[in-house]
Amino acid sequence: MTDAVAFFTARLTHLTDVSDVHAGLPGGGFVLVDTRSRAAWDQGHVPGAVHLPTADVPGPLDPATPVVTYCWGPGCNGATRAALAFAQRGFAVREMQGGIEYWIREGFAVETAAGRVEHAPDPLTAPCGC
Template identity: 65%
Template sequence: MNNTAISPALLPPPAAPAEAIAFFAARLSFQTDVSDVRASLDSGNPGFALVDSRGEAGWQQARVPGAVHLPTADIPARAASLLDPVLPVVTYCWGPGCDGATRAALALAQLGYQVKEMIGGIEYWIREGFPVESATGTEQRPADPLTAPLGSITCAC
């Protein structure tokens, strides 16, 4: 074993602490996760509007209870009629392989809204065992043990 070899995980080397603080603080100001959104919604006073930026087919298939349906393409024309301009907005789309929530967040920010993206999207909402609603009612599946702690809405991290 060569002790002088640098770990591939450390190439390039980690940023200086001050740079890391700036990066991670900025990242948290742009993103939130499904567990925090769920806890906020469960409080009864989340302090934000939750926007599902998917198209009609996705909305009909399943959505987070209480979300506002505002497809990204419709944001310039419809945001003002659906969203309070002083209330922050959290956007979501399909999941980590989709940048629809990012595009929606950008479109809303360009209109002057304070906005964050819910990382993981509806995929991780469902995988963590949170309820979804559709035209047939509300459904809740068990949490995927590979993505969420069983029996808890938070990872306690």
């Protein structure tokens, strides 16, 4: 049981989900970092996020401010690589599970060059209620 407690405690310490990030924006005491390419960012990103591709981490961010990273989705480890790079530089960091894919699937707005875009929630993923 001790191994399971340690494992799940670590997951909750270092991972967060899109609903919790959404609830924490704006003013949640963290910087949300989109680690994807410029082309992906331009297609749509979480409103209020900072664009900082993994190769540019930590960028101009203050190590005293916690960071949450995200990328495309669960099939991509870009946010994980960025989170590791932040952690290696002393940042408090968490990774947003599901990335922009699950952000959109939850029905949350994205920002594009044309403005905010709303999508209907995917009935298979939202509302989770947990």
